[in-house]
Amino acid sequence: xxxxxxxxxxxxxxxxxxxxxxxxxxxxxxxxxxxxxxxxxxxxxxxxxxxxxxxxxxxxxxxxxxxxxxxxxxxxxxxxxxxxxxxxxxxxxxxxxxxxxxxxxxxxxxxxxxxxxxxxxxxxxxxxxxxxxxxxxxxxxxxxxxxxxxxxxxxxxxxxxxxxxxxxxxxxxxxxxxxxxxxxxxxxxxxxxxxxxxxxxxxxxxxxxxxxxxxxxxxxxxxxxxxxxxxxxxxxxxxxxxxxxxxxxxxxxxxxxxxxxxxxxxxxxxxxxxxxxxxxxxxxxxxxxxxxxxxxxxxxxxxxxxxxxxxxxxxxxxxxxxxxxxxxxxxxxxxxxxxxxxxxxxxxxxxxxxxxxxxxxxxxxxxxxxxxxxxxxxxxxxxxxxxxxxxxxxxxxxxxxxxxxxxxxxxxxxxxxxxxxxxxxxxxxxxxxxxxxxxxxxxxxxxxxxxxxxxxxxxxxxxxxxxxxxxxxxxxxxxxxxxxxxxxxxxxxxxxxxxxxxxxxxxxxxxxxxxxxxxxxxxxxxxxxxxxxxxxxxxxxxxxxxxxxxxxxxxxxxxxxxxxxx
Amino acid sequence: xxxxxxxxxxxxxxxxxxxxxxxxxxxxxxxxxxxxxxxxxxxxxxxxxxxxxxxxxxxxxxxxxxxxxxxxxxxxxxxxxxxxxxxxxxxxxxxxxxxxxxxxxxxxxxxxxxxxxxxxxxxxxxxxxxxxxxxxxxxxxxxxxxxxxxxxxxxxxxxxxxxxxxxxxxxxxxxxxxxxxxxxxxxxxxxxxxxxxxxxxxxxxxx
Numbered sequence: 001x002x003x004x005x006x007x008x009x010x011x012x013x014x015x016x017x018x019x020x021x022x023x024x025x026x027x028x029x030x031x032x033x034x035x036x037x038x039x040x041x042x043x044x045x046x047x048x049x050x051x052x053x054x055x056x057x058x059x060x061x062x063x064x065x066x067x068x069x070x071x072x073x074x075x076x077x078x079x080x081x082x083x084x085x086x087x088x089x090x091x092x093x094x095x096x097x098x099x100x101x102x103x104x105x106x107x108x109x110x111x112x113x114x115x116x117x118x119x120x121x122x123x124x125x126x127x128x129x130x131x132x133x134x135x136x137x138x139x140x141x142x143x144x145x146x147x148x149x150x151x152x153x154x155x156x157x158x159x160x161x162x163x164x165x166x167x168x169x170x171x172x173x174x175x176x177x178x179x180x181x182x183x184x185x186x187x188x189x190x191x192x193x194x195x196x197x198x199x200x201x202x203x204x205x206x207x208x209x210x211x212x213x214x215x216x217x218x219x220x221x222x223x224x225x226x227x228x229x230x231x232x233x234x235x236x237x238x239x240x241x242x243x244x245x246x247x248x249x250x251x252x253x254x255x256x257x258x259x260x261x262x263x264x265x266x267x268x269x270x271x272x273x274x275x276x277x278x279x280x281x282x283x284x285x286x287x288x289x290x291x292x293x294x295x296x297x298x299x300x301x302x303x304x305x306x307x308x309x310x311x312x313x314x315x316x317x318x319x320x321x322x323x324x325x326x327x328x329x330x331x332x333x334x335x336x337x338x339x340x341x342x343x344x345x346x347x348x349x350x351x352x353x354x355x356x357x358x359x360x361x362x363x364x365x366x367x368x369x370x371x372x373x374x375x376x377x378x379x380x381x382x383x384x385x386x387x388x389x390x391x392x393x394x395x396x397x398x399x400x401x402x403x404x405x406x407x408x409x410x411x412x413x414x415x416x417x418x419x420x421x422x423x424x425x426x427x428x429x430x431x432x433x434x435x436x437x438x439x440x441x442x443x444x445x446x447x448x449x450x451x452x453x454x455x456x457x458x459x460x461x462x463x464x465x466x467x468x469x470x471x472x473x474x475x476x477x478x479x480x481x482x483x484x485x486x487x488x489x490x491x492x493x494x495x496x497x498x499x500x501x502x503x504x505x506x507x508x509x510x511x512x513x514x515x516x517x518x519x520x521x522x523x524x525x526x527x528x529x530x531x532x533x534x535x536x537x538x539x540x541x542x543x544x545x546x547x548x549x550x551x552x553x554x555x556x557x558x559x560x561x562x563x564x565x566x
Numbered sequence: 567x568x569x570x571x572x573x574x575x576x577x578x579x580x581x582x583x584x585x586x587x588x589x590x591x592x593x594x595x596x597x598x599x600x601x602x603x604x605x606x607x608x609x610x611x612x613x614x615x616x617x618x619x620x621x622x623x624x625x626x627x628x629x630x631x632x633x634x635x636x637x638x639x640x641x642x643x644x645x646x647x648x649x650x651x652x653x654x655x656x657x658x659x660x661x662x663x664x665x666x667x668x669x670x671x672x673x674x675x676x677x678x679x680x681x682x683x684x685x686x687x688x689x690x691x692x693x694x695x696x697x698x699x700x701x702x703x704x705x706x707x708x709x710x711x712x713x714x715x716x717x718x719x720x721x722x723x724x725x726x727x728x729x730x731x732x733x734x735x736x737x738x739x740x741x742x743x744x745x746x747x748x749x750x751x752x753x754x755x756x757x758x759x760x761x762x763x764x765x766x767x768x769x770x771x772x773x
Binding site: 008052209210217251316474 | 583600
């Protein structure tokens with residue numbers, strides 16, 4: 001660990017914190033339908049969208065109506081994307097003449113981008129036409145992120161409203177978030193990336209003759225426009241196979257810092273939106289504080305683990321583990337990126353997680369297994385964390401023998417049951433499918449590494465899919481019918497089996513009246529509550545996943561110390 | 567307090583039309599207009615970068631300033647091991663090695679590379695980046711230490727004074743961004759182009 005490494009980490013944290021309030025204020029104005037600086041520019045577009053779609057933005061939906069609209073939109077997006085990927089050979093902007101995707105790969109990819117996972121069983125430059133990248137993937141990058149933000153706002157309304165039947169209008173939320181938050185941020189961001197060196201063109205791949213006379217085919221494309229929303233929407237699906245490690249996606253250490261900040265920006269700001277909407281910003285900062293604590297814990301452990309000695313590498317004369325890392329970033333900026341991207345459900349990578357030290361590679365896994373509540377995906381992180389909040393006040397209530405309340409709302413059996421249902425969905429997929437893949441030949445055939453690391457590759461894959469992250473221990477070859485299908489199912493359940501109960505909770509909370517705080521009310525905007533929340537998140541995750549982690553990265557760590565090779 | 571009007575519409579066609587129409591409009595706006603606008607403005611403002619930072623010599627494209635390429639000859643600085651494509655530095659198939667930290671294959675690759683590289687500076691420690699594959703397989707950079715490690719070989723094979731080569735290395739070294747981001751790095755392709763240019767100038771007699 002170096003002082004310069006910690007300086008980068010601290011500067012990142014400082015800027016991320018500074019962005020929370022201004023961005024939170026803007027998001028609040030947008031989702032409340034108030035006028036703001038961008039209304040003039042995109043207002044006509046917004047009204048045009050409503051008129052064409054026959055939407056009345058003032059008419060609100062119950063939680064069932066909201067859920068139905070969200071599901072219909074996402075299903076339509078899935079069908080369109082699947083169709084595009086299966087027919088890209090006949091569609092324009094395919095200068096390399098790339099063929100259609102296989103049915104199972106198109107199924108997996110369409111689910112992956114609709115659920116904001118962006119797991120990739122393919123390499124971008126060898127698989128996707130420019131048309132598929134732009135019209136298919138970029139669009140879903142936007143709208144899956146907008147869906148997540150809309151859902152988080154709907155849940156916040158559940159907490160903020162009293163005796164209300166409605167949670168908002170999904171169509172209006174989706175349109176406003178896209179037009180007034182995502183698109184206006186992405187335009188300048190994409191141009192910044194072009195300035196830093198990210199290509200943006202529709203040319204065929206260029207053939208170069210290297211200095212030694214060999215041929216090098218250089219893949220390019222409309223990368224910058226997709227890169228911007230890939231980070232800002234915590235999507236993470238790379239234009240290129242190597243993702244943000246590729247110099248064309250992330251050319252400089254400066255672009256790297258901006259990419260890291262843009263992963264956290266909206267997710268962190270949503271905690272402030274929450275605080276403002278429930279009329280106590282400190283409630284938002286308490287949640288942000290719990291997230292920040294878990295984040296710093298992860299960064300510290302991973303940075304320590306990655307810079308401790310690997311006896312195998314050292315005996316070969318390699319003192320620093322730069323396998324899978326880029327020289328321009330170095331170890332600290334690679335580790336920081338790895339923790340941010342898995343805390344936040346992004347899944348972009350600027351270094352290959354498969355080649356991290358065992359315990360350093362375990363932290364990304366844990367980040368995802370905790371439910372991606374450390375900032376989390378745009379929207380998904382906040383509603384995931386609020387589920388843990390319900391669990392935490394329930395446990396606190398049990399300890400003092402009172403009906404738990406949060407923000408004046410009584411948390412009763414229905415909410416707690418739905419919360420547990422939502423929290424158990426992802427672990428069920430992760431542990432179930434990992435066990436299955438670990439004993440089936442179709443699961444084992446895709447492994448590159450043997451021993452505990454091979455098990456880690458499988459565990460990471462299902463963790464990443466169910467948590468809607470999308471990063472990988474990429475030694476696993478996942479483009480097979482078995483993996484594409486089971487990972488696709490994990491992504492679906494990891495997204496919608498959380499969303500539906502979450503919306504039901506929101507509906508149930510909105511209908512309740514608030515009770516005035518009494519001396520027995522457990523305050524939820526102070527350090528004690530932050531500690532309790534962090535404890536609940538860690539205990540639930542630890543009890544669920546410690547045995548699996550012990551078989552993977554922890555076993556690998558001890559094997560490494562003994563000098564075992566696989 | 568605001569009144570929240572509830573207007574749940576029946577499932578069809580109440581949900582179908584907004585879903586399909588909004589998806590179509592979003593696809594037009596975000597899938598075509600937005601990327602094409604970025605392409606247009608990007609190519610206007612930053613044509614070199616938008617076009618992939620291609621490098622030309624004698625009117626021919628020799629590579630991209632942002633991508634590494636294979637260098638085998640002793641007269642060129644060599645980049646890092648690469649997992650891109652079957653023979654490395656395939657710029658249409660980026661990839662790391664993805665070897666885990668306990669991988670036997672990784673240790674064998676490192677041992678092979680170390681044996682070859684140790685001929686440059688027998689007995690000296692080899693900088694770590696020369697023995698490890700990058701994340702992209704297209705890393706355009708090596709560390710300043712890795713460049714220094716190769717200076718003597720380049721100087722001998724080109725008949726240039728070592729300090730002349732060192733000067734070129736310094737000219738092609740970029741420091742940390744803003745003084746603290748990332749790590750210092752030497753661009754291998756632009757450095758090798760400069761080496762070739764230096765050789766040509768010497769051959770034609772000009773300083």
